[in-house]
Amino acid sequence: MLVSDVAIPVVSVQPVVLAAPDRGVDLRVRVSAPVGGSGLPIVVFSHGFGSSSLCYGPLVDFWAAHGFVVIQPTHLDSRTVGLPPDASRRPQLWRTRVGDMRLVLDRLDLLEAAVPGLAGRLDRSRIAAAGHSFGGQTAGILLGLRVLDPVTGNAEDLADSRIKAGVLLATAGRGGDDLTPFAAENLPWLKGPDFAHMTAPALVVAGDHDESPLSVRGPEWLADPYHLSPGPKSLLTLFEAEHSLGGIAGYEARETTDENPERVALIQRVTLAYLRHALGIDDADWAEAKNGTPMGRIESK
Template sequence: MSGPTTVIPPAPVLSFSPVVLSVPGRPAALQVRVSAPATGTGLPVILLSHGHGNSNNLSSLNGYAPIADLWAQAGFVVIQPTHLSSRSLAEQLADAPGAPFFWRSRAEDMTFILDRLDVIEHTVPQLAGRIDHDRVAVAGHSLGGFTANLLLGAQVTENGEPVNLLEPRIKAGVVLAAPGRGDVIHASMGERLPFFQTIDFSTMVTPALIVTGDRDDSRHFTDMGPDWHADPYTLAPGPKTLLTLVDAEHGLGGIAGYDADETTDENPGRVAAVGHLTSAYLATALHLDDHAWQTACDALTSGLHPVGHVVSK
């Protein structure tokens, strides 16, 4: 008879918000939340871009606690801005240039955060001297995935000219349930989000893990089915990896918020798997642990009941 199983408690996490940064020309101050492990040095950074959605606080620095906490427990400093597109700012910024989606500003927020990373580090208690400024990744969900794609090198065309928002300080990315190509979206959505129509993944050069759900069928955008969300993998150059989660819908189990009404596939086990796999991918991509990704894949994407399937190029 086997003895009792020892449960290892999660690593303690410190979370501090808001760190308020004044950005010239931005119609509202840039507010960020910073979450980090309570101990450790040489900590890599994940810039997390929130989605759009209907809830006021999921699309802000107050959202995405399930995945942000898991990443911080895994040893990352997670920095979450409230983009101008946040529902919490919708009334205040309804008439601002770029409203309501502020697609360009969302990417520029991340570049500004990196410009002021030393200020953020010394503002957050107990964080000074603990960040590795050379190991930076970006992650984003849904519209935040679109933002991540731009920072990883994808381009859109505006007024006939390509817009390049590639951030070279970002060494790797995690793209979660992002929109795909523009030529297959419905005309009504193309009129509402014209920047979606011109996305070009052929310039998306930075290594990235693309995460999709095999039941994420965004019929309001396209008739292409769940494969649409794999376009950042299919149409971008390598090195790229695609993780397709079994039975997952757009919320990927609930990464945007605990017990959130917007999550149609609530599954804490799936969220835990996403947190483990994505942090392992970044640990390997950022040269922290060359074996972390393969070990995580062996544990979670093989056997009789895999949480997902992985391909790479």
């Protein structure tokens, strides 16, 4: 029996508010955890541009129901925050997101205490970062991806050794001439990513019908985080999937253009299997997942 065949009830608490004086507004966080079990590994999940910690239930609920504590910060670009379009903080949104993820890790004691019955049940040696779209870049930075800061012109190492593995879903690829004029003008943090230092293990998930308005290269651009980074990495390419990958952003999310419950179920199982493999919990489900599926293919290096 696969681990993914056995689910247990989940409790979610939100918002847990973390004081962040230098951020302009305190950080709101959602924590989801299984009601039972101990030695629970952790996933810190970064949402896509404009989304929030209330989204991505299909993944968050599934991971939590199968033994993970999932922590979701709401970044400043979320529509729920209402950051003005001309806010001076916008060019640094990419950096603030990374700071949000670090703050979550720094305040694990507080987050643990906010969930009834969770105290003493976390395994802090097994932490992964995951994210969709802009959130995939955020997670990637914690794994070693370097971004050319549009303000300073530097590409700093912002990797966090507490993060042992990652899952990057529909994540931006190479910058420069690969960007559309819109992306180059409005999303300056995409101009010069350097994947060469992203050495931590990661699963990259990309749809072969994801025609991003940010790149002139088409769907293959979303596979760059796999091809341009060193191993160990794996790539799940989903056939006919668009940017929402079948509906991972929410059970009834309006931005889903390719609704496909079977595809979402596949992503649930494969990502869970990968997280358990990459964090040293169990390899059986990942070995089975790599045997392939008619809905996609997995390759590794």
